[in-house]
Amino acid sequence: MSTPNTTLDLSAPMRERKIAARIWSQAFASVEFKIGMIVFIALLLLAIFYPWLSGIDPLKMDIRGKLAPPVFMGEGWNWANPLGTDQLGRDMLSRSLVGLRYSLLIGVSTTILMVSVGALIGLFAGYFGGKIDTVLMRLTDAQLSIPMIILAITILGVSRPTIPSIIIVLGLAGWPVYSRIMRSTVMSERKKEFVRGAQVLGATDWRIMFTLIVPLVLPPIAFVAVLDIARMMIFESVLGFLGLGVQPPTPTFGNIIADGRKYLINAWWIASMPGIFLVLTLTSINLMGASLERARNAIYGGA
Amino acid sequence: MFVVRFLVRRLFQGAIIVFLVSALIFTLLRVVPGDPVRLMAGGMAPEALIEKIALEMGLRDPIYQQFGRYIGGVVQGDLGQSFVRPASGAAVGGASFDDNTRAARAEVWDLIAQTAPMTLQLALLAMIFALIVAIPIGVAGGLRPGKWPDRVALYLSSIFISLPNFWLGIVLALLLSVKLNLLPAIGYDGFAYTILPALVLAVEIAPFIIRTLTVSVANVMGQSFIDIAAVRGLTRNQIIFHHALKNSAIPLLNLLGVQFSMLLGGVLVIEYIFDYPGLGRLTINAVMQRDFPLIQGIAIVTAAAFVLINIVVDLCATAIDPRLDY
Numbered sequence: 239m240s241t242p243n244t245t246l247d248l249s250a251p252m253r254e255r256k257i258a259a260r261i262w263s264q265a266f267a268s269v270e271f272k273i274g275m276i277v278f279i280a281l282l283l284l285a286i287f288y289p290w291l292s293g294i295d296p297l298k299m300d301i302r303g304k305l306a307p308p309v310f311m312g313e314g315w316n317w318a319n320p321l322g323t324d325q326l327g328r329d330m331l332s333r334s335l336v337g338l339r340y341s342l343l344i345g346v347s348t349t350i351l352m353v354s355v356g357a358l359i360g361l362f363a364g365y366f367g368g369k370i371d372t373v374l375m376r377l378t379d380a381q382l383s384i385p386m387i388i389l390a391i392t393i394l395g396v397s398r399p400t401i402p403s404i405i406i407v408l409g410l411a412g413w414p415v416y417s418r419i420m421r422s423t424v425m426s427e428r429k430k431e432f433v434r435g436a437q438v439l440g441a442t443d444w445r446i447m448f449t450l451i452v453p454l455v456l457p458p459i460a461f462v463a464v465l466d467i468a469r470m471m472i473f474e475s476v477l478g479f480l481g482l483g484v485q486p487p488t489p490t491f492g493n494i495i496a497d498g499r500k501y502l503i504n505a506w507w508i509a510s511m512p513g514i515f516l517v518l519t520l521t522s523i524n525l526m527g528a529s530l531e532r533a534r535n536a537i538y539g540g541a
Numbered sequence: 542m543f544v545v546r547f548l549v550r551r552l553f554q555g556a557i558i559v560f561l562v563s564a565l566i567f568t569l570l571r572v573v574p575g576d577p578v579r580l581m582a583g584g585m586a587p588e589a590l591i592e593k594i595a596l597e598m599g600l601r602d603p604i605y606q607q608f609g610r611y612i613g614g615v616v617q618g619d620l621g622q623s624f625v626r627p628a629s630g631a632a633v634g635g636a637s638f639d640d641n642t643r644a645a646r647a648e649v650w651d652l653i654a655q656t657a658p659m660t661l662q663l664a665l666l667a668m669i670f671a672l673i674v675a676i677p678i679g680v681a682g683g684l685r686p687g688k689w690p691d692r693v694a695l696y697l698s699s700i701f702i703s704l705p706n707f708w709l710g711i712v713l714a715l716l717l718s719v720k721l722n723l724l725p726a727i728g729y730d731g732f733a734y735t736i737l738p739a740l741v742l743a744v745e746i747a748p749f750i751i752r753t754l755t756v757s758v759a760n761v762m763g764q765s766f767i768d769i770a771a772v773r774g775l776t777r778n779q780i781i782f783h784h785a786l787k788n789s790a791i792p793l794l795n796l797l798g799v800q801f802s803m804l805l806g807g808v809l810v811i812e813y814i815f816d817y818p819g820l821g822r823l824t825i826n827a828v829m830q831r832d833f834p835l836i837q838g839i840a841i842v843t844a845a846a847f848v849l850i851n852i853v854v855d856l857c858a859t860a861i862d863p864r865l866d867y
Contacts, residue, residue, distance in 0.1 A: 270695060379561075380844075383558055383559075383847040384566065384802070384843070384844060386802060387810075388805070388806075388836075389566075392566070392840075395828035468702070475708075476806075479707045479810070495708055503715075509712075510708075510712060513711075516708065517703050517705070521699055528699055532695075535756070
């Protein structure tokens with residue numbers, strides 16, 4: 239799994255490890271981060287191993303065992319389906335956990351795509367300046383002013399939603415924020431002595447950009463990107479809820495909740511249980527992200 | 542004079558942005574698969590009729606010609622007519638191909654003008670709720686960085702931001718209107734129907750306000766003029782409410798400008814869940830029905846709103862803090 243620290247390690251070569259490691263250890267020292275990490279790892283292990291170990295197929299229907307409530311809640315519960323079953327007798331726990339897998343997969347890959355596109359565009363705009371900057375930034379402003387969700391549902395609503403298309407659409411809809419941050423930091427770094435020094439030594443623009451500037455400015459951005467994994471997971475579930483996400487029968491949080499909404503009065507658990515899983519996962523990611531962000535702010539200073 | 546020059550420059554830039562947005566959305570809608578005429582005429586319509594309607598409407602011309610025609614209308618304030626919605630107000634039209642009500646389709650502008658005030662009402666109420674919740678928590682957190690109010694702010698905002706709006710909407714509707722019968726939830730029949738959607742939206746906005754406030758209040762409180770204010774004999778309340786809060790208001794205003802699109806995204810989903818007759822529900826229906834002119838119109842109007850809100854935000858920021866220069 240690409241947890242935040244691996245994305246970070248990829249982007250940060252040896253020299254930069256120091257600041258990155260300092261942020262990392264400061265964040266790790268906080269209680270919030272530890273709580274978030276324990277909950278997250280527990281959920282991750284559960285999502286990876288439970289559907290596989292229990293051997294319960296999230297798609298297997300059992301009409302006779304349909305609408306069984308979660309344990310200790312209401313009549314007819316059983317230990318085989320700890321969170322109950324849905325309207326077709328499918329096990330809610332394994333459906334939620336498979337949903338969690340898809341949600342994490344899409345959340346993480348979308349964020350990586352988003353950060354890479356945004357950082358590249360911001361890098362070019364900030365480094366070259368002039369006309370390139372104006373064109374790229376006007377484009378960014380234009381994209382920033384179309385609400386991301388309108389763009390996403392427009393594209394996914396008129397074309398077929400598949401996992402890669404969802405990742406691409408969400409990733410391409412979310413980059414402008416990163417290109418703005420990247421541009422402003424690159425612009426300030428670009429004026430510094432070491433860039434001039436490298437130019438005098440005959441380094442090409444590409445070399446300066448990718449070996450000197452990127453390792454310096456990317457880590458602080460990558461830390462904040464952890465928060466966006468959670469945001470993208472919410473987005474993915476919103477799309478699923480609107481019927482524009484990963485299509486049934488594949489269970490995702492969004493389409494389980496959308497289905498469960500029809501049975502809300504008789505079987506509240508169908509819509510609520512996946513939501514509780516989603517909230518737990520998101521809270522754990524957000525706690526980690528928020529403490530990373532705080533550690534970054536404390537070390538870099540400023541907001 | 543300064544204000545006039547500022548306005549002219551920003552409005553000009555805004556016009557460029559709106560133009561780019563419309564070009565982007567327009568091209569996108571033409572490029573993706575899915576023929577709107579097929580939906581308009583119905584599944585049973587013969588191929589020849591579909592081609593005839595498409596030709597009549599100019600949908601087979603090159604994209605740049607179609608766009609030129611469209612933008613020519615937009616400049617004159619004409620956003621075109623909806624593909625599928627009849628002017629009579631029914632939600633779905635064009636069910637069969639020999640339906641001859643096609644002449645009386647709704648104007649996009651009217652559709653937007655009818656629904657926008659509803660969305661504005663929802664957004665404003667949500668903003669008020671969010672501020673009521675977030676200001677005490679955020680300010681308390683900012684005044685004691687690292688102490689328990691700060692932690693409370695961190696935990697609360699982490700939890701709030703992790704509540705998916707559609708799920709929270711469903712759960713609150715189940716609890717508050719089905720089980721406890723406190724608030725009406727679905728549809729719209731008076732102001733009371735705005736409260737529950739606004740609450741859900743407020744939960745979505747509040748964490749951003751809390752986070753911005755804690756950071757900016759902590760920043761301002763660390764500056765020397767706050768220390769000096771105490772020496773000047775001002776009470777703690779005076780310092781906090783007159784000096785610290787006023788200075789922390791600017792990041793809050795900027796947040797409003799930046800997060801506008803997020804607010805709109807939230808509105809979209811929440812209106813869909815609660816069946817609230819606003820701009821968000823209109824957008825979702827437009828997308829589901831491949832109603833291209835309506836989607837374009839909504840994109841242009843929201844982009845324009847985004848530009849205007851950002852201009853107003855910057856003007857307010859200079860009014861609060863004259864040192865800022867745009």
